[in-house]
Amino acid sequence: MFTVEAPQITAPPAAGLRDRAVDASALAYVHIDRSGAIRDWNPAAERLFGWTREEIIGRRLADTIIPASLRSAHHAGFARRLVGGDSGGLGHPIEVPAVHRDGSELRISMTVDALDDDGFFAFITDRTDGHRAQQELQRSNTLITAILQHTTAMISAKDLDGRYLFVNGEYERIFQVTAADMVGRAEADLVSASVAAVGRGHDREVAASGTAKTVLEEVPFGDEIRQYVVTRVPLTDPDGSVYGVCTIAIDDTQRRRSQDAIAAGEKRFWNTVNNAPGMLYQFRMEPTGEASFTFVSDGCRDIYQLEPEQIVESAAALLDSIAPEDQEGFTTSVLASAQTLQPWDWRGSVIRRDGSRRWLYGASRPHREPGGATVWDGMLLDRTHERNTELDLEAVRGDLADLVERLAVLSVSAPAGPEPVPALSALVTGTDRETLSDLWRAALRGERADGVLAGLDGRLMVRLRPRGRDEIAISCFRVGRPALGNGGPA
Numbered sequence: 001m002f003t004v005e006a007p008q009i010t011a012p013p014a015a016g017l018r019d020r021a022v023d024a025s026a027l028a029y030v031h032i033d034r035s036g037a038i039r040d041w042n043p044a045a046e047r048l049f050g051w052t053r054e055e056i057i058g059r060r061l062a063d064t065i066i067p068a069s070l071r072s073a074h075h076a077g078f079a080r081r082l083v084g085g086d087s088g089g090l091g092h093p094i095e096v097p098a099v100h101r102d103g104s105e106l107r108i109s110m111t112v113d114a115l116d117d118d119g120f121f122a123f124i125t126d127r128t129d130g131h132r133a134q135q136e137l138q139r140s141n142t143l144i145t146a147i148l149q150h151t152t153a154m155i156s157a158k159d160l161d162g163r164y165l166f167v168n169g170e171y172e173r174i175f176q177v178t179a180a181d182m183v184g185r186a187e188a189d190l191v192s193a194s195v196a197a198v199g200r201g202h203d204r205e206v207a208a209s210g211t212a213k214t215v216l217e218e219v220p221f222g223d224e225i226r227q228y229v230v231t232r233v234p235l236t237d238p239d240g241s242v243y244g245v246c247t248i249a250i251d252d253t254q255r256r257r258s259q260d261a262i263a264a265g266e267k268r269f270w271n272t273v274n275n276a277p278g279m280l281y282q283f284r285m286e287p288t289g290e291a292s293f294t295f296v297s298d299g300c301r302d303i304y305q306l307e308p309e310q311i312v313e314s315a316a317a318l319l320d321s322i323a324p325e326d327q328e329g330f331t332t333s334v335l336a337s338a339q340t341l342q343p344w345d346w347r348g349s350v351i352r353r354d355g356s357r358r359w360l361y362g363a364s365r366p367h368r369e370p371g372g373a374t375v376w377d378g379m380l381l382d383r384t385h386e387r388n389t390e391l392d393l394e395a396v397r398g399d400l401a402d403l404v405e406r407l408a409v410l411s412v413s414a415p416a417g418p419e420p421v422p423a424l425s426a427l428v429t430g431t432d433r434e435t436l437s438d439l440w441r442a443a444l445r446g447e448r449a450d451g452v453l454a455g456l457d458g459r460l461m462v463r464l465r466p467r468g469r470d471e472i473a474i475s476c477f478r479v480g481r482p483a484l485g486n487g488g489p490a
Contacts, residue, residue: 028108028124031115032061034082039119048108048126050101065098067105081120090114095127107132154228154249157235159461160207162186162200165244165477184459184479195219199230203245206232210242216252226253236397237465237473241448274298278381283315283364285338287372291315294375303360303382305352323349323357338374341366347383359383409460410476413467416444424462424474429454439464443472452479 022029022040028048031040038061041053049056049065056064066074090113098106105128112122148155149169157166164182172178175190188196198217206213214231228249235244255264273280279299285291292315296308304311304318311318322330326348337344346362364378414421420440428436432453442449443464452461458478465473 025123028126029121030061030124031119031121033119034117036060036062036078038064040121045124048100048106048124049098067097067099070097152250154251155247156182157244157246158187158203159244159477160242162203163461163479183477184461191219199247202230202232203247206234206245207242210234210236210240217249226251227256228252239465239467241465243463278379279303280379281364281377283376283378285334285374291319293318299380303358303380304350305354321350321352323351326350337364337366337376341368341374344376344378409455409478410474413471413473416466416470416472418444421474424476427455427460427476428462429456436462440472 022042025042026044028045029040029042030038030045033039038056038059041051041056043053045056046052051059051064062071062074062078093109093111095107095109098108100106107127107130109125109127110122111124112120114120151168152170154171154174155166155168156164156171158164163184163186167177167179167182171182177190186196187199190196191199195218202213202215202217212231212233214229217228217230218225219228220226229252230247230249233246233248234242235246236242274297277299280295280297281293281300282295283291284294293311296311296318298308300306300308300311300318304321306317319330330346330348333344333346336342344362344364344366347360348362349357349359351357359382360380361383362378362380364376366374366376368374410423410427412421412423414424419425420436425433425436435451435453439449439451439462443466446466446469448466449464450462452459454460455476455478461477461479463475463477465475467473
């Protein structure tokens with residue numbers, strides 16, 4: 001008689017599978033016993049801390065990866081867990097400093113859990129680079145804030161409707177206001193309607209052209225009129241669209257009242273003009289068509305390989321260097337600007353004395369003199385090296401974007417889902433939730449959507465910008481004060 005034994009079913013080697021999974025993990029794994037000695041150490045831990053498994057097993061954790069300055073605190077905390085059963089922090093990631101075998105500092109995120117009588121284990125990730133980047137960003141923000149708040153220039157930012165987004169410390173001091181109170185208000189709330197209208201006109205011009213502009217503006221303070229050199233710079237989104245204007249105003253009153261200051265200012269002016277990239281000039285055309293340059297800056301040497309005196313003596317020295325294929329376009333643009341008094345804008349190339357070609361961009365604004373002559377004041381820029389200029393402009397736009405980022409109630413990019421993201425919806429009261437949904441649907445259609453909605457803490461300006469088909473950039477700014485009491489004005 002034969003008997004057949006049933007096959008024996010054995011449990012899978014769970015411990016072996018676990019060990020292989022731990023060794024394959026990209027996370028550093030550390031196991032310590034209840035005396036604080038290291039009992040397990042995977043390859044990821046070797047890479048992170050520089051100790052091999054053979055070297056580390058049996059060493060005390062506190063003497064190996066804990067910074068010397070924190071070892072006393074580590075011992076105290078470890079003792080509390082052993083004696084009192086303190087489970088605070090177990091199972092939750094915490095970020096702490098650590099030390100590499102070579103003595104360099106690390107920043108790690110560590111999730112610790114208990115192994116009952118076998119001690120504790122932890123999975124660890126390296127946060128050193130992110131921590132350093134955060135520190136660098138904080139230093140950059142501190143530097144920008146220090147510059148903005150301690151400069152003697154008045155600096156402000158406004159949206160396209162002329163409502164303030166930001167004012168700096170000097171602005172607060174001059175007008176005796178607070179930055180918080182100015183957000184959402186207009187320039188007409190501080191100065192006379194006529195003065196505000198001039199500033200508003202310049203803001204619109206800069207926003208429409210997308211280029212910076214510097215003018216002299218007069219502002220009355222009681223019985224005194226003060227002169228300010230005001231530079232306006234367009235604020236742009238990453239896609240290049242203009243959403244506001246930054247204004248930098250420098251009080252020039254004393255310089256203009258003092259002859260010595262005027263002389264010093266003139267010297268600074270000429271230094272600025274002659275060291276500015278490109279060539280500044282004044283070009284004059286008589287009613288007879290005769291053309292001449294009444295002024296050119298030293299930048300002509302780099303662009304044309306000509307001295308300023310040569311160009312002022314004979315305009316032909318410069319005009320004859322225009323490339324043959326660009327001469328007709330140059331002449332046509334000058335005559336059209338003279339006839340319409342519209343700004344002159346030209347792109348073309350010149351052939352210099354050594355045969356090299358330079359690509360230029362010229363821009364100027366004409367005016368008519370009483371005798372009928374047309375005079376242009378403008379600038380020629382060497383586009384051959386414009387990449388350097390683009391890098392400078394990108395840095396400025398970053399600083400300004402960072403500034404706006406820190407002013408925003410909410411500034412994120414979110415997936416283009418069918419409904420507004422919860423972080424945005426949470427800022428808007430129920431009465432305006434449908435309006436928010438309309439704005440969101442417009443952004444889903446690829447449209448730029450803006451609106452002022454009722455928020456939980458006051459009025460909010462909501463700006464939605466599509467980023468392709470799958471992402472929407474969200475920015476919210478507080479443009480009104482919170483409600484006062486029940487049903488108070490926002």
